[in-house]
Amino acid sequence: SAVISQKPSRDICQRGTSLTIQCQVDSQVTMMFWYRQQPGQSLTLIATANQGSEATYESGFVIDKFPISRPNLTFSTLTVSNMSPEDSSIYLCSVEGVGDTEAFFGQGTRLTVV
Amino acid sequence: LAKTTQPISMDSYEGQEVNITCSHNNIATNDYITWYQQFPSQGPRFIIQGYKTKVTNEVASLFIPADRKSSTLSLPRVSLSDTAVYYCLVGVQYGGATNKLIFGTGTLLAVQP
Numbered sequence: 058s059a060v061i062s063q064k065p066s067r068d069i070c071q072r073g074t075s076l077t078i079q080c081q082v083d084s085q086v087t088m089m090f091w092y093r094q095q096p097g098q099s100l101t102l103i104a105t106a107n108q109g110s111e112a113t114y115e116s117g118f119v120i121d122k123f124p125i126s127r128p129n130l131t132f133s134t135l136t137v138s139n140m141s142p143e144d145s146s147i148y149l150c151s152v153e154g155v156g157d158t159e160a161f162f163g164q165g166t167r168l169t170v171v
Numbered sequence: 172l173a174k175t176t177q178p179i180s181m182d183s184y185e186g187q188e189v190n191i192t193c194s195h196n197n198i199a200t201n202d203y204i205t206w207y208q209q210f211p212s213q214g215p216r217f218i219i220q221g222y223k224t225k226v227t228n229e230v231a232s233l234f235i236p237a238d239r240k241s242s243t244l245s246l247p248r249v250s251l252s253d254t255a256v257y258y259c260l261v262g263v264q265y266g267g268a269t270n271k272l273i274f275g276t277g278t279l280l281a282v283q284p
Binding site for chain 1: 205207212213214215216217220258271272273274275276277
């Protein structure tokens with residue numbers, strides 16, 4: 058299994074600013090994933106983050122808006138840049154446990170942009 | 172990755188068995204079927220995974236017919252704490268090169284006393 062810690066758990070930000078969300082895993086993992094969950098909606102994959110390479114973004118998401126860092130096998134950050142109220146969502150980090158058949162998720166970061 | 176279709180919501184009462192069916196007509200030969208549960212203000216949690224026939228664990232059972240175009244998650248004797256959104260996913264290839272999860276709309280199960 059894997060235990061994931063996300064920081065911050067929630068934040069209220071002014072439009073036009075940026076917020077960096079941290080994801081820490083208690084074990085080394087190859088791939089980490091970032092999701093967005095808008096109010097009352099399902100999860101949407103933003104990008105896949107591999108250590109030592111650039112993140113792979115899904116359709117509709119770009120690096121300028123959601124830059125991702127992956128400096129080592131236990132840590133990743135997602136930045137939400139130049140925020141607008143439409144970015145108000147829950148952002149979740151996910152990993153697959155080594156040898157497991159399931160994915161593990163952090164508690165999420167609830168972002169409100171005003 | 173195969174698309175899934177589930178009921179948007181279901182209602183049940185405590186102590187009843189709940190069956191949530193998911194359609195995945197375009198499932199590929201190598202695809203597995205996986206179900207996740209999400210409580211409010213939490214990330215999704217793995218429930219069960221299967222390829223064919225029936226899989227059972229301490230939480231649920233998963234029934235998959237021979238054609239694999241649908242699957243049914245069965246929750247025995249639900250309680251109020253089972254109120255959550257249940258997601259059906261297919262096309263997850265654990266151990267392969269790509270392990271990303273693509274979530275559908277999910278089913279909101281509301282259990283009443």
